[in-house]
Amino acid sequence: MGELLTLASRDVGDVEETWRQFVPSAALQKVDPRTFGFSWTSAAMPGLSVVNYRLAASVQSAIDPDDQLMACRVASRGAWVGTPGGDLNAGLPWLALDGPTTARWQQQADVRAFVFDRAEAQDQARCMAGDDRFALQSSTVGASPVSRDLAAHWERVFQHVAGTLFAPGPDSAIIEAELRRHALHTTLAAFSPAFVSALERSAQRTAAPRTVRRAIAYIEQHAHQAITVDDVATAAGISPRGLQYAFRRALDQTPMEYLRRQRLAGAHAELQEATGAAVSEIAQRWGFASPSRFARHYREAYGRSPRETMRGH
Template identity: 85%
Template sequence: MGELLTLASRDVGDVEETWRRFVPSASLQKVDPRTFGFSWTSAAMSGFSVVSYRLAATVQSAIEPDDQLMACRVASRGAWVGTPRGDLNAGLPWLALDGPTSARWEQQADVRAFVFDRTAAQDEARRMTGDDRFSLRSAAVRSSPVHRDQAAHWERVFQHVAGTLFAPGPGSAIIEAELRRHALHTTLAAFSPAFVAALERSAQRTAAPRTVRRAIAYMERHAHEAVTIDDVARAADISPRGLQYAFRRALDQTPTEYLRQQRLAGAHAELQQGTGATVSEISQRWGFASASRFARHYREAYGRSPSRTRRGD
């Protein structure tokens, strides 16, 4: 998924050149080339990149991502990470936003990072929180995680996002968008108390979260039934137009899109179970009157045809 890049090299210049494709400010300052080895995997899409690489060498590096937001972990014995404001805990993920961040390690390190376009990330954060004033500035984020549990969660989410995006096969714009949103939400929740506060501040979200939660719960219970968006709106105690606005504000998608995703997930699970029903029967059971439209939506979501899933291919 995304634009995949894999590279293995013993050339010191390849590391800096490759890093600068994703973080233009990256630089290697002190490299011991005697045991040098470099193995890189990344996935890039609009406004977001996932990077994972192993570098065997004693290294000091620096970044200063002015127009980017980068969350990173350097896993190495004896690693050091610091900013002009002080040293960071090298055993945890860290965030680079404004100003330089430096790292050094000996012998070998496994480096993993989420890199976001700063403007796009701020726009997305405002949609998530419903707060049009939320700003990705130094006062709103920390270089260190707010809690170890959040740091551990960030590590788990990184493995999930990277594992999905690095997998071979056709990509899905829906899945990529969801993974990008998931990575950003996890990163901001780990490093920005202001983001968490904005999520919880009901005055900023004008009751949309409660309305959206009621609508989501109703759709998840009744996705297999012939419910309409009008039914969902009534269950959530809001007008259909208000429901559209609340979903756009909170999730950046329409209620119709969310309901379709729930129905696709139900059809996907039934196809995997091998019940003996045909694709057409399953698609109709989950509310898709058009088999061709169902197949198109299914391929966009899962990267293959429903018939391949049914066969177990």
Template identity: 85%
Template sequence: MGEVLTLASRDVGDVEETWRQFVPSAALQRVDPRTFGFSWTSAALPGFSVVSYRLSASVQSAIQPDDQLMACRVASRGAWVGTPRGDLNAGLPWLALDGPTTARWQQQADVRALVFDRSEAEDGARRMTGDDRFSLRSATVGASPVDRDLGAHWERVFQHIAGTLFVPGRSSAIVEAELRRHALHTTLAVFSPAFVAALERSAQRGAAPRTVRRAIAYMERHAHEPITIDDVALAADISPRGLQYAFRRALDQTPMEYLRGQRLAGAHADLQEATGVSVSEIAQRWGFASASRFARHYRDAYGRSPRQTMRGR
């Protein structure tokens, strides 16, 4: 399960020490300590972290995450963000990959970041695209969003992921695996036209019933585990985009819809046998972070609410 950290302090050293747990290259410079204070919340999963903090002070900070991929937004009036190649639009998220990035602001800033282990992110990108040669470098990933709308989309996704992972006990291993994939997919889609192009190239154009059967068998065996569509595609020996096409052609549904059906079936069985657990706990066990969304999907599948099933066992 993800490790959640919360901290409030008026010690400048605490900020830098805490940041370096997530981004070892982080450094604070030109800090005005007179009004200094910060509050921090983060969630750490293997190879992936979500960070949100408010820092009250005039600050300049610098990072150079050589072994990491970090997408960040510094929300502050008068903020400035720059790299050796030029200034970035401080009103949008930005991405640090190769080389240093520096940010500064006056009085107060709300900082939000998604931090990925670079090698794991690259492996994830290759699984998503089906392109074993795809690499994360400045030639394929930009420091700025492709456009303003995508920048706003990244912020919405960040809020969704943080809102789930920052609440202890709200997520399960299945939920966390999906959120980690969602975070990486969104970040790459926002900052990398090359990633989007590779996804488009990966679409399979022919029917693949054998591939679909392999995928179904894998999902039925592993639905209770934190698998993602990338894992299913790998087991079926096809790209995730090709798997989407094959499922649509063969079953008129997406692989994710099929996997959700398997997990709903598992939750249904647990509800029928439940003793001493809540509907919310069973929903989380089967990968549904939102109890209301779980209830909606469950009612669509079984014609009754999860609570009615539990009471009628």
């Protein structure tokens, strides 16, 4: 899913060349080539690249992103990460936004990163926060995570997003859109108290049935497309957080739960037609990356498994 790239090499030049496909400012400054080994996996989609690589060598590297936002973790004993403003905790994820960031480690490191297009990330952040003034800059986004709990959550989300994108399977624009939103929301929540505050300010705590009706109409019309909660909120004329409150009050469910129900209904219709497609293909087409999770939601909705529905027609 996404544009996958895998590479294994013992050539020092391959590391820098590959990194610069995703972060043009990346540079290796000090490399001990005696024990060098390089294993890379990445997935690229519009607005987001997900990178996971292992580098066996003593290395110093540097990045200075301009039009990008990069959240990264260098997992290595004895690692050091620094910025002009001071050293960062190398045991936690860190974020590069404005100005250079340098990392150094001995022997071996596992490096994992989300690399966002900065302009697209800012547009999506404003949509999520319901604040057209929110800007991705050093005054609103920090280099260090807000807390260890949020840092650990970022790590879990990275593993989920990377695991889904790196797994073989058909492309799904729906799943990619959800993963892109999930990665950005988690990154901003982990590194930007200003983003979290904007989310709270945008909350609408009163019922908005007309807004909910507009949202429902949009979901039912576009459930087969790669829409997210942000798109639904924009169509309804309300912030995503406000839409959450409105749905809870009016329907006792979230917009995401309603969207999932509509996508389950679409998958159910395909299964009833028994077109010859595999259950996993139908699930992917309707935005369910995990076959087991799809089967669980489907059984809860229809009282039987997807395969039982397919066999019955």
